[in-house]
Amino acid sequence: MENSIFIEFPEAGAEELHINTFGHSVTKPGHQFGPAVRNFYLIHYILNGEGSFSVDGRTYQLKRGQGFLIEPDYMTVYTADSQCPWTYVWLGFSGHRAKDILNSIGLRQDSPIFTCSPDQHLEQYVLDMLQHNDATSSDIYRREAMLLLFFSALAQTDHTGVAEHTENIYVEQAVRYIQNCYREPLRVEDIARHAGINRSYLSILFKKYTGLSPTKYLQTFRMTRAAHLLSLTQLPISAVALSCGYQEPESFHKIFKQHTGLSPSRYRIQEQSKTETNRDALFQLTETGPL
DSSP, X not given: OEEEEEEEOOOOSSOSSEEEEEEEEEEOTTOEEEEEOOSSEEEEEEEESEEEEEETTEEEEEETTEEEEEOTTOOEEEEEOSSSBOEEEEEEEESTTHHHHHHHHTOBTTBOEEEOOGGGOHXXXXXXXXXXXXXXXXXXXXXXXXXXXXXXXXXXXXXXXXOOOOOOHHHHHHHHHHHHHTTXXXXXXXXXXXXXXXXXXXXXXXXXXXXXXXXXXXXXXXXXXXXXXXXXXXXXXXHHHHHTTOSOHHHHHHHHHHHHSSOHHHHHHHHHHHHHHHHHHHHHHHHHSOO
């Protein structure tokens, strides 16, 4: 479990730079998020505590003052330490300029960890966004300014000295194939053939490096991708199903409910109502004093 407050903004078509979400979380011991997949870039910055971040067959042990990047369409898991759980802020964004900006900063999926001191103000920039979350021009421009200041601070961070990690080239190749082809009717044999190994060996490696079988990894990838589309867009549920590799809406409904415990329509209502609830909570906080 975690105590979090956040705001989400659906994408409004093709934009150069769009803020998708931002928030602050205080996690409970052992709290795990994922496996999950996003359709936008997401950066976490750790304010206190420790935990682990796993992506693409690698696991990083992280602590206060460090942060991590998640790129779109990568399945990730991050877990708070059982003794010293972390508190963090996060900021999600997308758009045509997003990748170029990250490249200029030096952050990318094969080098996703950074270290940043408190006097670089990453926390303050996110908290300022939380306090200015309306759709007014004033708040929109202010959030954009905070995003650019956030990038400015990241450009000064240290990207060296990351924790020990493990990797496997076959798993990486298979994961990238899933990322590119999950909308199609994939079989495990297709994934193994692309990675250049047989199905049995692929299954062993996937279990070792991701904790999931290839079939379960693909299903979880599709379901978490669908969950984000339901949370942040108004796409018809049939279109969400097709975009996630399900030709039959009935199959999608059944698997989605098994995965989340809710039907797609109920899940959408629940998740999209959270932002309004958080707006009300933030309004009450700003009425009584700064965050």
